[in-house]
Amino acid sequence: MSSPINSFIQLFQIDSSYGTVIHRNFKPLYADDSYAQFFGYDNGQAILEMGDLLTLIAPHERDAAWQAYRDIMSGKEKPGIQTYRNIDNTGNELFVLTIDHIVAWQGEPAMQITILDLSNQFNALNQLNESELRYRELVDGSIQGLLVHSNFKPLFCNLAYANMLGFNSEKELLAIDSILPLIAEQYHPQAHEDNAALLSGAKASIKTDALTQRVDGQPLWLSLISRPIEWNGEKAVQVTAIDVTEQYQLREKLEYRANHDSLTGLINRRTATEIAKQALPRHQADKQPLCCVLIDLDNFKSINDHYGHQTGDEVLQHFAATCQRVLRNSDYISRWGGEEFLLLLPGTTIEQAQMITERLRRHIGESAIRVEGAPLHYTASMGIAALTPEDKGLHNLLYRADKALYAAKQQGKDQVLVAG
Numbered sequence: 001m002s003s004p005i006n007s008f009i010q011l012f013q014i015d016s017s018y019g020t021v022i023h024r025n026f027k028p029l030y031a032d033d034s035y036a037q038f039f040g041y042d043n044g045q046a047i048l049e050m051g052d053l054l055t056l057i058a059p060h061e062r063d064a065a066w067q068a069y070r071d072i073m074s075g076k077e078k079p080g081i082q083t084y085r086n087i088d089n090t091g092n093e094l095f096v097l098t099i100d101h102i103v104a105w106q107g108e109p110a111m112q113i114t115i116l117d118l119s120n121q122f123n124a125l126n127q128l129n130e131s132e133l134r135y136r137e138l139v140d141g142s143i144q145g146l147l148v149h150s151n152f153k154p155l156f157c158n159l160a161y162a163n164m165l166g167f168n169s170e171k172e173l174l175a176i177d178s179i180l181p182l183i184a185e186q187y188h189p190q191a192h193e194d195n196a197a198l199l200s201g202a203k204a205s206i207k208t209d210a211l212t213q214r215v216d217g218q219p220l221w222l223s224l225i226s227r228p229i230e231w232n233g234e235k236a237v238q239v240t241a242i243d244v245t246e247q248y249q250l251r252e253k254l255e256y257r258a259n260h261d262s263l264t265g266l267i268n269r270r271t272a273t274e275i276a277k278q279a280l281p282r283h284q285a286d287k288q289p290l291c292c293v294l295i296d297l298d299n300f301k302s303i304n305d306h307y308g309h310q311t312g313d314e315v316l317q318h319f320a321a322t323c324q325r326v327l328r329n330s331d332y333i334s335r336w337g338g339e340e341f342l343l344l345l346p347g348t349t350i351e352q353a354q355m356i357t358e359r360l361r362r363h364i365g366e367s368a369i370r371v372e373g374a375p376l377h378y379t380a381s382m383g384i385a386a387l388t389p390e391d392k393g394l395h396n397l398l399y400r401a402d403k404a405l406y407a408a409k410q411q412g413k414d415q416v417l418v419a420g
Contacts, residue, residue, distance in 0.1 A: 020250060022103060024110045026053040026069070030254070038096075038117055040089040058085035058093060069111060072100060080207030081223055081242060083118070099223055099244055101209075103251050106258060107270060114247045145222070145241035148231055151195065152178045155231055164222070164243055166214035184211040184219075198228040199235050209244065221248040261335040263313060264320035272334035272342050276394045279346055283387055290387040291353035292397040293343035294405045298379045298413040300339040311371055312339075315378055318369045326363050327356070342398075343382075350386045350418060357382050357416045365414060379414035381405060386419075 019035025021028055031047035039056055041047060054062050061084050071077040079100040086094040099114045145161030147154060154174050162173040165182055183191055187210045197203040206226045214220050222241045229238045259271040267275075276292075283290040297319060304312040316339065323333045323341075332344040345353050361380060368375035383404030385397045400419035408417040 018114050018116050018246075020112065020114045020247070021047065021053065022105055022110050022112045022254070023053050024105070024108070026066075027051065028053055029105050029110055035115065038088070038094065038115060039086070056086050056088075058087055061085055068100075072102065073109065073111065078207045079209070080225065086115075099242065099247060101244075101247065101251060104255055104258065107274065112247070112251060112254075114244070144243065145239075147179070147239040147241070148229065148236050149179060149239065150231070150234065150236045152180045152191075154179055155236060161241060164214075164220065164241065165212065166216050166218070182212050182215075184213065187211060194226060195237060198226055198237050201228070204228070209248075219245070221245045264316055264335050266320050266323070266341070267332065267334040269334060269336050269342075272332060272336070272344065273394065275332055276344055276397075279344065280387060280391065280394060280397075283346065284389055284391070288347055289349045289352075291345040291348050291350060291384055292387070292394070292401050293345065293353065293357055293382050293384050294336070294398065294401040295341040295343060295357075295380050295382045296405055296409070297339040298381055298409075300378075303376075303378065307371055307376070311369075311376070314369050315376070318367070319364065319378075319380070322363050322367060323360065326360050331356070350384065353384050353386070354416060354418065357384060361414070361416055381408040381413045382416040383408055384416065384418045 019038050020030075020032050021035045022030040028048050028050065031044035033043045036042065036044050036047045039047075047053075050056075054065070057065050065084060068077070068082060072079050079102060082098045082100065084096055084098060086096050088094060095118050097116045097118050099116075101112045101114075102109050103112045104110070145164050146156075146158040147161050148156040154176065157170050157173050159170055162168075162170045165173065167173040180188060180191065190208070191210070194203075194206045194208065198206060204227070207224070208226075209221060209223050212220045212222055221244050223244045225240045227238050229236055259267055261268045279290060282288075297315065300312065300315070303315055316335075319341070320333075320335070323343075327333055327343070330346060331348075332346075334342045334344075336342040343357070345356065348356070361382060364378070364380050368377045370376070383401045383406070385400035385404060387397060391397055404417045404419040408415050411417070
């Protein structure tokens with residue numbers, strides 16, 4: 001006879017579509033069209049205009065949603081999987097599963113929520129005359145992949161879990177000695193710690209996300225809920241899993257867009273400022289050198305006026321590509337604004353900074369972009385300033401670097417000068 005859990009798994013066919021929203025204190029910051037359409041709206045902009053996502057949550061569940069948000073944002077609880085009753089724009093109730101993550105949005109933490117509409121599945125389960133609480137436990141505990149292991153030796157899994165990891169059958173996965181090689185190595189210490197806490201009874205359940213690897217080598221992010229159980233009279237751990245790889249990829253894309261200049265692909269001014277704020281006091285405390293370089297492309301307005309802004313954009317992209325090719329991996333080049341760029345050189349003396357920037361200047365002067373079949377050369381002027389114990393922040397460095405850049409411009413351009 002099939003167990004209740006297996007019957008549930010067979011019945012619970014999950015729709016692969018999902019919607020994503022990012023909010024802070026339930027004020028929407030981003031919503032995709034799929035999320036909006038779950039609730040009967042045309043597009044994500046309609047969600048942003050609402051101002052308060054709590055109106056989409058059933059009134060009797062809003063306090064619980066607030067508490068879950070506060071616990072996760074404060075670090076008291078880890079992000080994971082929740083289930084809620086939501087309300088669409090016609091007043092109909094939806095039963096949804098949510099997968100939450102903390103992301104950076106404009107430099108501040110925010111909550112990213114991905115939802116799956118489980119209304120049809122939940123209604124079908126309710127037809128079996130079981131209580132809503134029981135099915136919430138089943139939804140939270142048994143959706144998607146299911147694994148039972150003893151100190152990482154697999155004892156049982158369902159086909160969904162085996163397929164997630166690239167196995168053709170449950171039998172193939174159960175034939176391996178340990179699931180640890182499928183977990184990214186940096187997560188092994190936490191996996192051992194969590195396993196010990198569950199088996200000792202120190203924790204009743206643990207929610208976490210982990211980077212794993214399919215048997216074909218492809219990376220896979222899983223959202224996991226682990227619980228201690230008895231298996232054939234022995235202590236074991238039951239793990240339920242949902243594939244959240246797409247959500248992580250979306251988060252990475254959003255973070256990239258927030259931290260990089262869209263035209264050149266270089267880090268933007270805000271990100272460079274944050275890097276500098278962390279690096280400067282650390283280098284001062286450790287008495288390590290650091291240099292700041294302001295770079296300005298010469299006669300850039302003339303390029304725009306003569307050849308057009310599209311050519312100007314190509315020059316900026318060419319400069320960015322040259323920097324990424326010539327500079328060291330430890331250097332930070334950012335688009336500071338317009339045709340001006342900021343280069344941070346951690347652990348670099350003023351003499352080393354001169355060699356690095358002179359090499360960059362030569363590469364720029366010796367290369368060119370093609371405009372209507374003809375080469376277009378351009379140059380850059382640079383001003384260098386070195387960090388001193390007296391500097392109180394980036395503005396001191398920038399002031400000196402800007403003075404050196406101005407002098408380089410005044411003295412004929414296409415040169416590097418050091419602040420006096």
